[in-house]
Amino acid sequence: MWRRVTSLSSLISSKRSSTLNQMGIEDLSAFPDVTGNSIGQNVVAREVGKDGRFFKGKTPFITFVLGGPGSGKGTQCEKIVENFGFTHLSAGDLLRREIISNTEYGAKILDTIKEGKIVPSEVTVKLIRKEMESSDNYKFLIDGFPRSEENRIAFERITEADPDIVLFFDCPEEVMVKRVLNRNQGRVDDNIDTIRKRLKIFESLNLPVVNYYSKRGKLYTINAVGTADEIFEQVRPVFAAHEDHVEFEWVQEAWMRF
């Protein structure tokens, strides 16, 4: 579902960066040149087709996966991949890959994540778009994104795309804290200080995104308490209901190209 968005970028630039920083979003000026396309260079240079699509002539099927830290997004995404053949793009994993690869922004991303803050959308969206472009799949789970209205608006502006489905894993804070502290993956943000900061930022920035998609009839709220298998039994019907529709659209497009 690609569409052109022309005026939203002004919304971001008109917000003073200091205000964003107070909200928990890292200042874009700390990431010099990011707007100069140093991330995802090959992607940004690519032309958008006349019909507004850039994805090798295909219409991708995009699912955003929302929920607080430890709500079980990654765990459920693995099950969706196994059962429904999606490609899983975790925003957090892509950012951590930048840290490990010691890229231009790695150190700054590390600081931001340690502080429990949100990395500027320009950086994250370009990493996501680059992965979508290089994938042969057309069904994507975009996990941990958008975490803020700023994230959402930047995605629309940079990719000219809208999600088809938005999943929201609704989980009490005490359950999320317990899961994160037991996660045991050596993450720099899985400690009680950073978790408290992340939960605060999540609460203030995530709700507007949830409301936005709820009003547009795209939101599926999942009760994230229970075993992973129990939770997946709520997730499964969401994708089962869309599966025929997605396959049909895909065959129809291939036929039209033929």
Ligand SMILES: Nc1ncnc2c1ncn2[C@@H]1O[C@H](COP(=O)(O)OP(=O)(O)O)[C@@H](O)[C@H]1O
């Ligand atoms: N339903 C569940 N019940 C108990 N533990 C879970 C459940 N889902 C995930 N976990 C565990 O909780 C931790 C956080 O899950 P994860 O999928 O990484 O969440 P998120 O991506 O939302 O932060 C992981 O250690 C995971 O194995």
Ligand SMILES: Nc1ccn([C@H]2C[C@H](O)[C@@H](COP(=O)(O)OP(=O)(O)O)O2)c(=O)n1
């Ligand atoms: N859209 C995003 C997603 C993640 N990040 C950063 C900030 C987050 O605290 C970290 C970790 O995100 P990740 O989705 O991996 O975290 P959880 O799986 O929810 O625990 O990455 C971001 O800045 N913007």
Ligand SMILES: [Mg+2]
């Ligand atoms: Mg995760």
